[in-house]
Amino acid sequence: MPYYIGDVIKDSKKLIARTPEKFEETGIQVKLNTRVEGIGVDEGIVLLAGGERIPYDVLVLATGAVPTLPNIPGTDLDGVFVLKNLRDGLNIKEYIKSNQCSKATIVGAGFIAMEMGEALKSRGLDTRIVYRGELPVKKWDPAFSTVVLEELTNNGVTFMAHQSPVAVERGAQTRLSLVTDKEKIDTDIIIFALGVKPETNLAREAGLAVGESGAIRVDSSQRTSREEIFSAGDCCESYHRVSKRWVHIPLGDIANKQGRVAGRNIGGYPLTFLGVVGAQSFKVFGLEVAMTGLDEREAQRSGYAPAGTIIWGRSAAASMGEGHRLGLKLIADKASGKLLGAQAVGQSGAVGRINTLSACLWSGMGLDELGYLDLAYSPPFGGSWDIIHTAAHVLKKQL
Protein backbone atom coordinates (compact mmCIF):
# COMPACT_ATOMS: atom_id res chain seq x y z
CA MET A 1 0.00 0.00 0.00
CA PRO A 2 2.81 2.50 0.63
CA TYR A 3 3.67 2.00 -3.06
CA TYR A 4 0.15 3.06 -4.03
CA ILE A 5 0.44 6.18 -1.87
CA GLY A 6 3.86 6.91 -3.38
CA ASP A 7 2.37 6.56 -6.89
CA VAL A 8 4.60 3.60 -7.83
CA ILE A 9 1.34 1.65 -8.14
CA LYS A 10 -1.08 4.01 -9.85
CA ASP A 11 -4.23 1.93 -9.96
CA SER A 12 -5.73 0.85 -6.62
CA LYS A 13 -7.45 -2.06 -8.42
CA LYS A 14 -3.99 -3.65 -8.71
CA LEU A 15 -4.00 -4.06 -4.92
CA ILE A 16 -7.03 -6.32 -5.03
CA ALA A 17 -6.21 -9.96 -5.67
CA ARG A 18 -9.81 -11.07 -6.12
CA THR A 19 -12.91 -8.92 -6.39
CA PRO A 20 -16.20 -9.77 -4.63
CA GLU A 21 -17.62 -10.56 -8.12
CA LYS A 22 -14.88 -13.15 -8.66
CA PHE A 23 -15.74 -14.75 -5.32
CA GLU A 24 -19.44 -14.80 -6.19
CA GLU A 25 -18.63 -16.44 -9.54
CA THR A 26 -16.98 -19.32 -7.72
CA GLY A 27 -20.02 -19.69 -5.47
CA ILE A 28 -18.73 -17.79 -2.44
CA GLN A 29 -21.20 -15.32 -1.00
CA VAL A 30 -19.57 -12.04 0.03
CA LYS A 31 -21.19 -9.58 2.42
CA LEU A 32 -19.36 -6.25 2.58
CA ASN A 33 -19.80 -3.55 5.25
CA THR A 34 -21.05 -6.30 7.52
CA ARG A 35 -19.95 -6.12 11.14
CA VAL A 36 -20.03 -9.21 13.30
CA GLU A 37 -21.22 -8.52 16.85
CA GLY A 38 -20.74 -11.91 18.39
CA ILE A 39 -20.50 -15.65 17.99
CA GLY A 40 -22.84 -18.15 19.61
CA VAL A 41 -20.60 -21.18 19.81
CA ASP A 42 -23.23 -23.45 21.39
CA GLU A 43 -25.80 -22.81 18.66
CA GLY A 44 -23.23 -22.31 15.88
CA ILE A 45 -24.37 -18.87 14.81
CA VAL A 46 -22.70 -15.61 13.91
CA LEU A 47 -24.59 -12.55 15.10
CA LEU A 48 -24.48 -9.52 12.79
CA ALA A 49 -24.72 -5.86 13.82
CA GLY A 50 -28.23 -5.58 12.40
CA GLY A 51 -29.46 -8.52 14.47
CA GLU A 52 -29.28 -11.08 11.66
CA ARG A 53 -28.08 -14.55 12.72
CA ILE A 54 -26.03 -16.63 10.29
CA PRO A 55 -25.68 -20.33 11.09
CA TYR A 56 -22.38 -22.14 10.55
CA ASP A 57 -21.02 -25.67 10.75
CA VAL A 58 -17.44 -24.47 10.36
CA LEU A 59 -16.17 -20.97 11.17
CA VAL A 60 -12.96 -19.16 10.21
CA LEU A 61 -11.89 -16.16 12.26
CA ALA A 62 -9.76 -13.92 10.09
CA THR A 63 -10.32 -10.72 12.00
CA GLY A 64 -6.86 -9.31 11.31
CA ALA A 65 -5.08 -6.75 13.47
CA VAL A 66 -5.80 -3.24 14.68
CA PRO A 67 -3.28 -0.42 14.38
CA THR A 68 -2.01 1.13 17.59
CA LEU A 69 -2.96 4.75 18.21
CA PRO A 70 -1.40 6.64 21.12
CA ASN A 71 -3.78 7.71 23.85
CA ILE A 72 -3.38 11.46 23.23
CA PRO A 73 -5.91 14.16 22.35
CA GLY A 74 -6.56 15.09 18.72
CA THR A 75 -6.02 11.78 16.96
CA ASP A 76 -9.59 12.03 15.65
CA LEU A 77 -8.82 15.24 13.71
CA ASP A 78 -9.02 15.34 9.93
CA GLY A 79 -5.65 14.50 8.44
CA VAL A 80 -4.61 11.98 11.09
CA PHE A 81 -4.26 8.47 9.69
CA VAL A 82 -3.11 4.94 10.36
CA LEU A 83 -2.29 2.58 7.51
CA LYS A 84 -4.08 -0.69 7.93
CA ASN A 85 -6.49 -1.45 5.16
CA LEU A 86 -7.08 -0.41 1.59
CA ARG A 87 -9.57 2.25 2.72
CA ASP A 88 -6.81 3.95 4.75
CA GLY A 89 -4.53 3.91 1.70
CA LEU A 90 -7.19 5.44 -0.55
CA ASN A 91 -8.04 8.07 2.07
CA ILE A 92 -4.40 9.10 2.59
CA LYS A 93 -3.77 9.54 -1.14
CA GLU A 94 -7.03 11.43 -1.64
CA TYR A 95 -6.39 13.66 1.38
CA ILE A 96 -2.90 14.62 0.16
CA LYS A 97 -4.25 15.50 -3.29
CA SER A 98 -7.36 17.41 -2.32
CA ASN A 99 -5.64 19.40 0.42
CA GLN A 100 -2.42 19.98 -1.53
CA CYS A 101 -0.41 18.80 1.46
CA SER A 102 3.20 19.88 1.56
CA LYS A 103 4.33 18.68 4.99
CA ALA A 104 4.01 15.16 6.33
CA THR A 105 4.83 13.65 9.70
CA ILE A 106 5.12 9.96 10.43
CA VAL A 107 5.14 8.73 14.01
CA GLY A 108 7.00 5.46 14.53
CA ALA A 109 10.08 3.93 12.93
CA GLY A 110 9.25 0.38 11.91
CA PHE A 111 9.28 -0.84 8.35
CA ILE A 112 5.87 0.65 7.47
CA ALA A 113 7.15 4.03 8.69
CA MET A 114 10.22 3.62 6.45
CA GLU A 115 8.14 2.71 3.39
CA MET A 116 5.75 5.59 4.08
CA GLY A 117 8.71 7.96 4.54
CA GLU A 118 9.93 7.09 1.07
CA ALA A 119 6.42 7.20 -0.43
CA LEU A 120 5.55 10.65 0.93
CA LYS A 121 8.98 12.13 0.19
CA SER A 122 8.87 10.89 -3.40
CA ARG A 123 5.45 12.54 -3.77
CA GLY A 124 7.28 15.77 -3.01
CA LEU A 125 6.16 16.23 0.59
CA ASP A 126 8.50 17.62 3.19
CA THR A 127 8.65 14.49 5.37
CA ARG A 128 9.58 13.96 9.01
CA ILE A 129 9.72 10.79 11.06
CA VAL A 130 9.19 11.22 14.80
CA TYR A 131 10.42 8.42 17.04
CA ARG A 132 10.86 8.00 20.78
CA GLY A 133 14.09 5.99 20.40
CA GLU A 134 17.53 6.75 19.01
CA LEU A 135 17.56 4.87 15.69
CA PRO A 136 14.97 3.61 13.19
CA VAL A 137 14.05 -0.09 12.76
CA LYS A 138 15.18 -1.18 16.21
CA LYS A 139 14.72 -4.86 15.35
CA TRP A 140 17.95 -4.62 13.37
CA ASP A 141 21.43 -4.28 14.84
CA PRO A 142 22.30 -0.61 15.57
CA ALA A 143 25.08 -0.84 12.97
CA PHE A 144 22.43 -1.54 10.31
CA SER A 145 19.85 0.90 11.72
CA THR A 146 22.54 3.58 11.37
CA VAL A 147 22.79 2.77 7.65
CA VAL A 148 18.99 3.06 7.37
CA LEU A 149 19.13 6.43 9.15
CA GLU A 150 21.81 7.66 6.70
CA GLU A 151 19.64 6.54 3.78
CA LEU A 152 16.68 8.54 5.14
CA THR A 153 18.81 11.61 5.74
CA ASN A 154 20.58 11.40 2.36
CA ASN A 155 17.19 11.34 0.68
CA GLY A 156 15.89 14.34 2.55
CA VAL A 157 13.69 12.71 5.18
CA THR A 158 14.19 14.29 8.62
CA PHE A 159 14.50 11.80 11.47
CA MET A 160 13.54 13.32 14.82
CA ALA A 161 14.78 11.02 17.59
CA HIS A 162 13.85 10.95 21.28
CA GLN A 163 10.45 12.57 20.86
CA SER A 164 7.05 11.29 21.88
CA PRO A 165 3.77 12.80 20.69
CA VAL A 166 1.59 14.35 23.40
CA ALA A 167 -1.20 15.89 21.29
CA VAL A 168 -2.44 16.63 17.81
CA GLU A 169 -3.84 20.12 17.29
CA ARG A 170 -5.23 22.19 14.47
CA GLY A 171 -2.38 24.22 12.99
CA ALA A 172 -2.00 27.88 12.08
CA GLN A 173 0.20 27.92 8.95
CA THR A 174 -0.35 24.23 8.31
CA ARG A 175 -3.46 22.11 8.66
CA LEU A 176 -2.23 20.37 11.81
CA SER A 177 0.50 20.43 14.35
CA LEU A 178 1.97 17.51 16.22
CA VAL A 179 2.90 18.49 19.75
CA THR A 180 5.68 16.33 21.16
CA ASP A 181 7.39 16.38 24.55
CA LYS A 182 10.11 18.50 22.88
CA GLU A 183 8.47 20.79 20.32
CA LYS A 184 5.55 21.62 18.07
CA ILE A 185 5.80 20.28 14.53
CA ASP A 186 3.85 21.99 11.73
CA THR A 187 2.37 19.43 9.38
CA ASP A 188 -0.52 18.88 6.98
CA ILE A 189 -0.87 15.16 7.52
CA ILE A 190 0.11 12.80 10.35
CA ILE A 191 0.47 9.06 9.94
CA PHE A 192 0.75 6.90 13.03
CA ALA A 193 2.78 3.80 12.17
CA LEU A 194 3.17 2.29 15.63
CA GLY A 195 2.47 -1.32 14.82
CA VAL A 196 -0.62 -3.46 15.21
CA LYS A 197 -2.29 -5.69 17.78
CA PRO A 198 -4.21 -8.87 16.93
CA GLU A 199 -7.99 -8.36 16.84
CA THR A 200 -9.20 -11.01 19.26
CA ASN A 201 -12.40 -9.59 20.80
CA LEU A 202 -14.76 -12.03 19.06
CA ALA A 203 -12.46 -14.95 19.82
CA ARG A 204 -12.16 -14.04 23.51
CA GLU A 205 -15.90 -13.55 23.89
CA ALA A 206 -16.43 -16.93 22.24
CA GLY A 207 -14.13 -18.45 24.86
CA LEU A 208 -11.36 -19.42 22.44
CA ALA A 209 -7.85 -19.79 23.81
CA VAL A 210 -5.52 -16.85 23.27
CA GLY A 211 -1.76 -17.44 23.35
CA GLU A 212 0.99 -15.68 25.29
CA SER A 213 1.59 -13.45 22.29
CA GLY A 214 -1.93 -12.05 22.65
CA ALA A 215 -3.06 -13.62 19.37
CA ILE A 216 -5.57 -16.44 18.86
CA ARG A 217 -4.07 -19.84 19.60
CA VAL A 218 -4.14 -22.31 16.71
CA ASP A 219 -2.58 -25.68 15.97
CA SER A 220 -0.65 -26.50 12.82
CA SER A 221 -3.88 -27.18 10.94
CA GLN A 222 -5.02 -23.62 11.86
CA ARG A 223 -7.64 -24.99 14.24
CA THR A 224 -8.41 -22.94 17.36
CA SER A 225 -9.17 -24.47 20.76
CA ARG A 226 -12.60 -25.40 19.32
CA GLU A 227 -12.75 -28.19 16.76
CA GLU A 228 -15.11 -26.38 14.35
CA ILE A 229 -13.45 -22.95 14.49
CA PHE A 230 -10.31 -22.14 12.50
CA SER A 231 -8.27 -18.96 12.41
CA ALA A 232 -5.84 -17.46 9.88
CA GLY A 233 -3.90 -14.24 9.34
CA ASP A 234 -2.91 -11.32 11.53
CA CYS A 235 -5.28 -12.29 14.37
CA CYS A 236 -3.65 -15.67 15.14
CA GLU A 237 -0.30 -17.09 16.16
CA SER A 238 2.23 -18.98 14.06
CA TYR A 239 4.84 -21.51 15.10
CA HIS A 240 8.38 -20.15 15.04
CA ARG A 241 10.68 -22.95 13.94
CA VAL A 242 13.79 -21.43 15.55
CA SER A 243 12.47 -20.27 18.92
CA LYS A 244 10.08 -23.24 19.01
CA ARG A 245 7.44 -20.88 20.39
CA TRP A 246 4.11 -19.67 19.10
CA VAL A 247 4.51 -16.05 18.05
CA HIS A 248 2.49 -13.24 16.49
CA ILE A 249 4.01 -12.05 13.19
CA PRO A 250 1.37 -10.07 11.30
CA LEU A 251 2.53 -10.25 7.67
CA GLY A 252 0.48 -10.77 4.52
CA ASP A 253 2.54 -13.65 3.13
CA ILE A 254 2.01 -15.65 6.32
CA ALA A 255 -1.73 -14.83 6.29
CA ASN A 256 -2.06 -16.20 2.73
CA LYS A 257 -0.41 -19.48 3.70
CA GLN A 258 -2.38 -19.92 6.90
CA GLY A 259 -5.62 -19.16 5.06
CA ARG A 260 -4.88 -21.71 2.39
CA VAL A 261 -3.95 -24.36 4.99
CA ALA A 262 -7.21 -23.66 6.89
CA GLY A 263 -9.13 -23.93 3.62
CA ARG A 264 -7.55 -27.27 2.77
CA ASN A 265 -8.35 -28.74 6.15
CA ILE A 266 -11.93 -27.50 5.97
CA GLY A 267 -12.25 -28.80 2.40
CA GLY A 268 -11.11 -32.29 3.34
CA TYR A 269 -7.51 -32.25 2.04
CA PRO A 270 -5.54 -32.12 5.30
CA LEU A 271 -2.37 -30.06 5.38
CA THR A 272 -0.24 -28.72 8.21
CA PHE A 273 1.32 -25.26 8.26
CA LEU A 274 4.96 -25.92 9.09
CA GLY A 275 5.56 -22.53 10.64
CA VAL A 276 7.76 -19.50 10.07
CA VAL A 277 11.36 -18.49 10.66
CA GLY A 278 10.68 -14.75 10.95
CA ALA A 279 11.85 -13.69 7.48
CA GLN A 280 11.05 -10.12 6.53
CA SER A 281 12.35 -7.37 4.31
CA PHE A 282 11.66 -3.83 3.22
CA LYS A 283 13.11 -1.28 0.88
CA VAL A 284 13.81 2.32 1.80
CA PHE A 285 14.95 4.48 -1.13
CA GLY A 286 17.99 2.66 -2.55
CA LEU A 287 18.45 0.28 0.34
CA GLU A 288 17.43 -3.35 0.84
CA VAL A 289 16.93 -4.26 4.48
CA ALA A 290 16.12 -7.81 5.57
CA MET A 291 16.25 -10.19 8.51
CA THR A 292 15.34 -13.72 9.43
CA GLY A 293 15.31 -15.84 12.58
CA LEU A 294 16.09 -14.48 16.04
CA ASP A 295 18.22 -11.63 17.32
CA GLU A 296 20.49 -12.21 20.34
CA ARG A 297 17.86 -11.12 22.86
CA GLU A 298 15.14 -13.37 21.45
CA ALA A 299 17.64 -16.22 21.18
CA GLN A 300 18.57 -15.86 24.83
CA ARG A 301 14.91 -15.83 25.84
CA SER A 302 14.41 -19.02 23.85
CA GLY A 303 17.12 -20.81 25.79
CA TYR A 304 20.03 -20.49 23.37
CA ALA A 305 23.52 -19.13 24.06
CA PRO A 306 23.82 -16.75 21.09
CA ALA A 307 26.91 -15.22 19.54
CA GLY A 308 26.80 -12.80 16.65
CA THR A 309 29.15 -11.16 14.19
CA ILE A 310 28.83 -8.49 11.53
CA ILE A 311 30.75 -8.70 8.26
CA TRP A 312 30.97 -5.88 5.75
CA GLY A 313 31.58 -6.96 2.18
CA ARG A 314 30.35 -6.20 -1.28
CA SER A 315 27.48 -7.54 -3.33
CA ALA A 316 29.84 -8.42 -6.22
CA ALA A 317 33.35 -9.92 -6.49
CA ALA A 318 36.22 -7.56 -5.64
CA SER A 319 37.75 -8.25 -9.07
CA MET A 320 34.70 -6.71 -10.72
CA GLY A 321 35.30 -3.49 -8.80
CA GLU A 322 31.55 -3.17 -8.69
CA GLY A 323 28.69 -3.98 -6.44
CA HIS A 324 27.60 -2.18 -3.34
CA ARG A 325 28.58 -2.25 0.28
CA LEU A 326 26.74 -5.11 1.93
CA GLY A 327 26.47 -5.78 5.65
CA LEU A 328 25.63 -9.23 6.96
CA LYS A 329 25.12 -10.24 10.55
CA LEU A 330 24.93 -13.89 11.55
CA ILE A 331 23.81 -15.16 14.94
CA ALA A 332 24.52 -18.73 16.01
CA ASP A 333 24.20 -20.90 19.10
CA LYS A 334 27.51 -21.37 20.98
CA ALA A 335 26.56 -24.83 22.17
CA SER A 336 25.39 -26.42 18.91
CA GLY A 337 26.90 -24.15 16.25
CA LYS A 338 23.47 -23.86 14.68
CA LEU A 339 22.39 -20.76 12.83
CA LEU A 340 19.79 -18.78 14.82
CA GLY A 341 19.32 -15.62 12.79
CA ALA A 342 20.64 -13.25 10.15
CA GLN A 343 20.28 -9.61 9.16
CA ALA A 344 21.48 -7.78 6.08
CA VAL A 345 21.55 -4.30 4.62
CA GLY A 346 22.85 -2.99 1.32
CA GLN A 347 21.88 -1.40 -1.97
CA SER A 348 21.75 -4.85 -3.55
CA GLY A 349 22.17 -8.46 -2.53
CA ALA A 350 20.70 -8.17 0.98
CA VAL A 351 17.28 -9.75 0.40
CA GLY A 352 18.78 -12.58 -1.69
CA ARG A 353 21.20 -13.50 1.11
CA ILE A 354 18.45 -13.43 3.72
CA ASN A 355 16.17 -15.62 1.62
CA THR A 356 18.99 -18.16 1.36
CA LEU A 357 19.64 -17.99 5.08
CA SER A 358 15.91 -18.40 5.78
CA ALA A 359 16.01 -21.73 3.98
CA CYS A 360 19.10 -22.65 6.04
CA LEU A 361 17.25 -21.76 9.25
CA TRP A 362 14.22 -23.71 8.10
CA SER A 363 16.30 -26.86 7.76
CA GLY A 364 18.29 -26.26 10.94
CA MET A 365 21.78 -25.84 9.43
CA GLY A 366 24.92 -25.12 11.43
CA LEU A 367 27.85 -22.81 10.67
CA ASP A 368 30.00 -25.69 9.35
CA GLU A 369 27.46 -26.37 6.62
CA LEU A 370 26.91 -22.67 5.94
CA GLY A 371 30.64 -22.13 5.47
CA TYR A 372 30.73 -24.54 2.54
CA LEU A 373 27.19 -24.12 1.20
CA ASP A 374 26.94 -24.47 -2.58
CA LEU A 375 25.75 -21.05 -3.74
CA ALA A 376 25.18 -19.71 -7.26
CA TYR A 377 28.57 -18.03 -7.70
CA SER A 378 29.27 -15.53 -10.45
CA PRO A 379 31.48 -12.44 -10.08
CA PRO A 380 28.69 -9.89 -10.70
CA PHE A 381 26.74 -11.37 -7.78
CA GLY A 382 29.46 -12.09 -5.22
CA GLY A 383 32.91 -13.46 -4.55
CA SER A 384 33.86 -17.13 -4.93
CA TRP A 385 33.67 -17.04 -1.15
CA ASP A 386 30.33 -15.37 -0.66
CA ILE A 387 29.77 -13.02 2.28
CA ILE A 388 27.62 -15.83 3.74
CA HIS A 389 30.63 -18.20 3.73
CA THR A 390 32.95 -15.57 5.18
CA ALA A 391 30.55 -14.62 7.95
CA ALA A 392 30.03 -18.30 8.85
CA HIS A 393 33.80 -18.88 9.09
CA VAL A 394 34.38 -15.75 11.17
CA LEU A 395 31.53 -16.52 13.57
CA LYS A 396 32.60 -20.17 13.88
CA LYS A 397 35.99 -19.03 15.24
CA GLN A 398 34.24 -16.88 17.85
CA LEU A 399 32.01 -19.62 19.28
Added chain:
Amino acid sequence: MNRKLVIVGGGAGGASAAAEAKRRDPSLDVTMLEGGEFVSYAA
Protein backbone atom coordinates in the same frame (compact mmCIF):
# COMPACT_ATOMS: atom_id res chain seq x y z
CA MET B 1 -28.13 -29.86 3.68
CA ASN B 2 -24.69 -28.69 2.60
CA ARG B 3 -22.07 -27.91 5.21
CA LYS B 4 -22.06 -24.19 6.02
CA LEU B 5 -18.73 -22.37 6.22
CA VAL B 6 -18.71 -18.79 7.51
CA ILE B 7 -15.58 -16.65 7.27
CA VAL B 8 -15.28 -13.58 9.48
CA GLY B 9 -12.92 -11.13 7.74
CA GLY B 10 -12.11 -10.78 4.03
CA GLY B 11 -8.41 -9.83 4.21
CA ALA B 12 -5.57 -12.06 3.06
CA GLY B 13 -6.21 -14.85 5.59
CA GLY B 14 -10.00 -14.97 5.24
CA ALA B 15 -10.08 -14.65 1.46
CA SER B 16 -7.45 -17.39 1.04
CA ALA B 17 -9.35 -19.71 3.38
CA ALA B 18 -12.66 -19.11 1.60
CA ALA B 19 -11.24 -19.68 -1.88
CA GLU B 20 -9.27 -22.79 -0.93
CA ALA B 21 -12.08 -24.43 1.06
CA LYS B 22 -14.55 -23.94 -1.81
CA ARG B 23 -11.98 -25.21 -4.35
CA ARG B 24 -11.40 -28.38 -2.32
CA ASP B 25 -15.03 -28.99 -1.44
CA PRO B 26 -17.34 -27.39 -4.02
CA SER B 27 -20.39 -28.57 -2.07
CA LEU B 28 -19.58 -26.18 0.79
CA ASP B 29 -21.98 -23.31 1.32
CA VAL B 30 -19.47 -20.45 1.89
CA THR B 31 -20.25 -16.95 3.22
CA MET B 32 -17.53 -14.37 3.76
CA LEU B 33 -18.35 -11.44 6.05
CA GLU B 34 -16.26 -8.29 5.79
CA GLY B 35 -16.66 -5.19 7.96
CA GLY B 36 -15.11 -2.90 5.35
CA GLU B 37 -15.82 -2.31 1.68
CA PHE B 38 -12.99 -4.39 0.17
CA VAL B 39 -11.93 -8.02 0.29
CA SER B 40 -8.70 -9.76 -0.69
CA TYR B 41 -6.47 -6.68 -0.82
CA ALA B 42 -2.71 -6.27 -0.43
CA ALA B 43 -1.59 -4.25 2.58
